[in-house]
Amino acid sequence: MIEPDLAAAREWPRPLPVVLAPARDEALSSWLARHATFYGLGITSMRRHCVPDSVSLPGLDRKLTPDQEARLAHLFRRDRVAIRDMMHMHSGWAVDRLVARAVDHRCEQCARLLASEGHADALPRSWFHTWRISCERCGLPIASASKASWAVLPDLFHHLWSTALKGERLLSGAVDRASPAASDLPTTLLRVLMISSASDAIPEGRSMLSCPGSTPPLTAMGSLFRSRP
Numbered sequence: 345m346i347e348p349d350l351a352a353a354r355e356w357p358r359p360l361p362v363v364l365a366p367a368r369d370e371a372l373s374s375w376l377a378r379h380a381t382f383y384g385l386g387i388t389s390m391r392r393h394c395v396p397d398s399v400s401l402p403g404l405d406r407k408l409t410p411d412q413e414a415r416l417a418h419l420f421r422r423d424r425v426a427i428r429d430m431m432h433m434h435s436g437w438a439v440d441r442l443v444a445r446a447v448d449h450r451c452e453q454c455a456r457l458l459a460s461e462g463h464a465d466a467l468p469r470s471w472f473h474t475w476r477i478s479c480e481r482c483g484l485p486i487a488s489a490s491k492a493s494w495a496v497l498p499d500l501f502h503h504l505w506s507t508a509l510k511g512e513r514l515l516s517g518a519v520d521r522a523s524p525a526a527s528d529l530p531t532t533l534l535r536v537l538m539i540s541s542a543s544d545a546i547p548e549g550r551s552m553l554s555c556p557g558s559t560p561p562l563t564a565m566g567s568l569f570r571s572r573p
């Protein structure tokens with residue numbers, strides 16, 4: 345772990361007196377925004393207090409310098425690993441292109457669960473993940489954050505739903521195993537698909553792409569992506 349600039353660290357403000365517990369899988373920007381509300385500050389004021397050299401709160405979900413990470417850990421009395429765990433990004437992985445800049449979808453059932461747990465305004469990281477078609481926590485179909493009719497998608501694509509779920513699991517698994525090697529998005533998706541093809545029960549000598557009657561998971565997911573507004 346890269347150590348922060350100790351001289352700069354001596355200038356940091358004191359830790360916040362009250363630190364809110366993060367919600368399950370909460371995004372860093374969401375957690376910081378809830379602190380802003382708790383302390384009666386605007387988002388910009390809170391960001392400048394916590395990470396003065398940052399540009400935007402959502403940007404902190406994607407990238408933190410070692411100094412920024414250490415400063416947040418100091419102010420919020422958490423270790424740096426806990427701060428990093430609230431971010432979307434793993435170094436250099438092309439999945440960055442699949443993570444929305446703002447919330448992509450929400451699950452109404454889990455929103456109610458979060459509210460019952462005292463985290464009504466919390467935004468889970470998975471709600472930014474554009475490849476998801478089902479809720480990471482409860483498994484129900486998700487609803488677009490921008491278009492209510494998106495909720496009917498499972499009915500429109502009923503014949504692809506189970507295959508699309510398989511594609512969703514492939515991508516989620518690939519993100520969890522995030523490789524530090526950077527590559528472009530098409531290459532990354534092809535690699536994920538090839539790994540799946542190798543492990544699926546497809547007749548010997550046939551690839552998933554050439555196997556009649558099978559729908560490649562990412563083809564199914566591509567159909568869903570293309571239909572999005």
Ligand SMILES: [Zn+2]
Nearest residue numbers: 451454479482
């Ligand atoms: Zn849910």
